[in-house]
Amino acid sequence: MRIVACTEGSFGKLEPFSLEMIAAARGAGVAGDEVVAFFAGQELEPAIANLGAADRLVAASAGNAELIAAESYARLLRDTVAAEEPDLVLVPYSANGLDVAGDLAARTGWPLVSYVNEIRRDGDRLTVVAQVYGGKILAECSVPLPAILMVNPGAFAEAERRSVDPSKLQHSDATAVVAEGKVRLVGVDVPSYDSVDLTTAERIVCVGRGIGDEASIDIARGLADILGAEIAGSRPVVDSGWLPKVRQVGKSGQKVKPKLYLALGVSGAPEHLEGMSKSDLIIAVNTDPKAPIFNVAHFGATCDLFDLVANLSERLQAASGR
């Protein structure tokens, strides 16, 4: 079996999930299978320096694009799939992957399973486990080959980082493909961390939609202050404008790993867990005992967050005032 593992990187950095795709491909295969890493980006160095765990690297670089739009990435991947005739293509569940996986599936007619956490070979098919309903239900699926899987970042351990042997690299120039694209990049915004950089914070209090309204953020902020923690939010809280974008944790926000992560009214959707599940100590408060946040929490409580914050703030304050 031949497996194409899609990887991504921009601004001189490889996305860490790229190494997870290679590990997932190794795990899905058996001895003798071949894992081909696919990369498309402005510069190749991060891919060449890190993707040596794959058997080969097929890479396209486009000096004219700071970021390769998914449209161009998908087209380059299509060419690679036509040439390599793989049995399986692994695409990371990323902003880019969301456009790429379905595009390839629509053009090839191959089955696609999204949000995959586990992959097992079952004769000439695969059995995969995917997350649905915000991580509340797992779906075991049987998949005929060839197929495409969109894999959750964080579900597989990273493959070892080592450089690609020059004889295993096949490089092409993608400048023309990018120039032909209908989706034209006109700007890239990189967040400014002048105000706060959550990735270096040691303590974080994160509020989710369970906080209810903007005014209530202050209640959580009070507890954060007592704990010497930064305040952060899930996507809906940031979308509502209750906290600035730099304070969003998760897939399209920051990936954090503090010593303490206190989640208040956060359900723990896979896109949120991706940004915080590696924190040292996770405490979650959520009235729904089935909330997926409890799957990663070290301590969980199912009481109302407002009751808890009031009680805990009072206790901590009394203790420090002593």
Place this chain on the structure above:
Amino acid sequence: MKILVVLRMIPDSAGELELTSDGRGIDREWLDFQLNDFDDHALEEAILLKEAVGATVVAVAIGEGSNRVLQMAVARGADEAVALEAEGDGIIESRAIASSIVALARSKAADLVLCGVQSTEDLFGQLVPYAGTLLGWPHVSGSSRLGIEGSALRVTQERGGGIAATYEIALPAVIGVQTASKAPRYVSGSKLREASKTAIGKAPSEPAGFERSAEIVALRLPGQRGTGENLGDNPENVAERLASILAAKGFAGV
């Protein structure tokens, strides 16, 4: 400009989800269905575009409670409401409904298809790349801002790590909305009552355009993965335990 916006009714994931006896589906009998959150943002973005540059907005809904949500869409500013017939009453698979959405985009002569970037039932792939590719139109998933510059669409897309890319695309196009440029608006009861008189069109479902697909063998509830400790639901007890846990780990000045 004509905008087709897709509204999918999905089970409320915050509620209790129970499996059917054959373990292949979720028990829909007592479920609450609600509009897919991202589709709500797509609707808002469609109305914002209409207000900014003028457009006709056709809302198409699928699933249980479609009529109710279409009335809400009209109350918010949609010009036309269409209920798409669903195949069976199971999961709304974007892979399966893509061909119906494509047919509607063509018959309504839409220049722009907007829908949520994903739904919680998108197991077999997302609507945006399927519809975009089948239509032969460019598609971008995960927008946080849309606007019109001259004759082109300007899309800001959220990438990882807080990075946002802005693209320009000539229409027609399919966009997967993650966040509308402004939070979805509320509508008054009087507007809703008025909208309840709107005629709702019907569209038949087209056969799914794909032959082979993966299939669900079994659904299950995730086992408690972590070795986490449950501190219970009494706030005073929880606060007491947490205060001592935090103190023991050096996070509080006890």
